Amino acid sequence: MGDILATGDTILKVEAGGYNLTSKFPALYVKEDAHTGNPTVEIREITIDDxxxxxxxxxxxxxxxxxxxxxxxxxxxxxVQHYPIIPGIDLSGVIIESRNPRFREGDQVLVTGYDLGTAHFGGLSRYARVPADWVVPLPKGLSLWDAxxxxxxGFTAALAMDALQMHGVRPESGAVLVTGASGGAGSMAVNMLADQHYEVAASTGKTALDYLAALGASQILYRDEVSVPSKRPLDHEKWAGGIDSIGGTTLEYLLRTTRYGGAIAAFGMRGGTQISTSVFPFILRGVHLLGIDSVYCPYDYRQEIWRRLGSDWKPSQLHRIAQNTVRLHELPHVLEQLLQGSHLGRTVVDLIRS
Ligand SMILES: NC(=O)c1ccc[n+]([C@@H]2O[C@H](COP(=O)([O-])OP(=O)(O)OC[C@H]3O[C@@H](n4cnc5c(N)ncnc54)[C@H](OP(=O)(O)O)[C@@H]3O)[C@@H](O)[C@H]2O)c1
Structure with a gap:
């Protein structure tokens, strides 16, 4: 009989020569339907060997x-680059085997981005194997749930706020507009900016006014107001900065209305991948358009942002934003809400109890 590697209520047992490869555990599993070629989703029992x-x-x-x-x-x-895939672009957990000297059994770690859940089996699984270069030690100040x-x-919102700060958008500069404000990244951006004493305006398509006010938004705009197409290259100067999770005509609006010398950090595409603009916001107002990528963010910068997320940038309303912790079998409902754009804040998935 082997030892139980006790982290939570783990089921994996070490036999004399290694892991018991036959112990089954659940994972969200997406494969292509043999007839239609469309992805089909199931919760499948797999083994470490898979x-x-x-x-x-x-x-x-x-x-x-x-x-x-x-x-x-x-x-x-x-x-997804190829099927079958276990989705899940993020995970946190405990190392139980490492072939890399930087990590040891028992280390608490997190992984976000890279190919996780897109070209490599991801986090929606009780166990995951990943390259050591993707792994970030859990920063001080965060639990595995917090991460x-x-x-x-949260990581993307922090990158966006950092980019605005590096381009001179300060709390005293004026109001910053966050679009898609009740979504995951939007909620984080609203709360982080408000915690840092920025005046935050939030645009939303939902009636989540109390929620956004509780995160720190002092102005709330309806989605239509900030996404209406316009032929005007410039409009009244309103915003010192913007954090845009939407793209399309919403990003066009921000480009038209950002004040002289302001900056917009953009990372989303819910509202479309194309934008129509002119050079005028850039050459007449010196507006900076800052692209944000969380996926391949360089490792040292990634670690520094996570350090800050565990310390002075940890959102004060993290538990309000992530009100839902679900098990794997509850995921289809949550995925549907995300696709419809009706999901509020963040949902954490508990793999230990799945
Ligand atoms: N570049 C990167 O590294 C990076 C990283 C993270 C996320 N992203 C992108 O950022 C976006 C947000 O991600 P997320 O995970 O926070 O998504 P999310 O939780 O689904 O939030 C998206 C929000 O967009 C708004 N929305 C929904 N449908 C819309 C529509 N048709 N038109 C305009 N707004 C709509 C909704 O907020 P309201 O109802 O409040 O408007 C929704 O909650 C996605 O496009 C995602 O791919 C990119």
Missing amino acids: LPPDDVLIEVHYSDVNYKDALATQPSSRV MALGTA
């Missing part, structure tokens, strides 16, 4: 749900 070989084996305690995870279950989304309440959404 995971790709890699440096580090992690017992996943928590994952979370991002818009990209919902897209991974849809036909023609281009998020996934934040996840890619």
